[in-house]
Amino acid sequence: METSLYCPGYLAITSDTGSKVALLKQHLDAEEVFSNHSSSMKLESMRSCGVGFHDWIARGCPFGPLEITSGPSAIQEVSVVLVEQLDLKSLMRIRGELGLHAGVSQLKNLPLPATLATMSYISAVKTLAELDVNALVIQDSKTGKKLPRNVNSWRTD
Structure with a gap:
């Protein structure tokens, strides 16, 4: 191979x-x-x-049920975008999870929508699931199209 x-x-x-x-x-x-x-x-x-x-x-090295079989490519580059203002505590969590260098006050004053990070699609899905903040969305980095943040909306078991 x-x-x-x-x-x-x-x-x-x-x-x-x-x-x-x-x-x-x-x-x-x-x-x-x-x-x-x-x-x-x-x-x-x-x-x-x-x-x-x-x-x-x-899990026994499965190729089947956990495999993503449709939807965006798992390694496709996407943007994590902040679309609504949040409280400082939520911004601190986002800053830490995304590894942002900007201060919380800088994040609070960003014009919206604001791209906070780029990463693989599957990483963005996992990160947003961990953060559980509806003010963050996933967008295709090239087209700007909003992508599903829930793997179950395009995975088949």
Whole structure:
């Protein structure tokens, strides 16, 4: 398998001895497991298995039920956008979770809507689920189109 040629920056960690391959990003802190079809190994066709590496192993290394099968690509770059003013406590949580360097007062005075961060789609979904703040939305970085923040709205089990 020529993973480095077709999915640079990723390491194939196993396959289902059929058509699916599990991949992990080649970073020391990489946690999320992705799957791809072995005959089309492209970054655009990668889908998140929806769990971190250790959880994925504990669940028996599934390629099926947790695999995202439709909707935006898990690795698509998106923007996390603040669309409503929030109280200082909420802004402090957002600042910490997103690793923002701006002060809370700077965040409070941003003209809205304000792009706070860019990241992969699946990371944005997980981050927004953790924060549970309705004033944040996920937008396609290229088109500005609002994307679902709930994986269940486009995942199939």
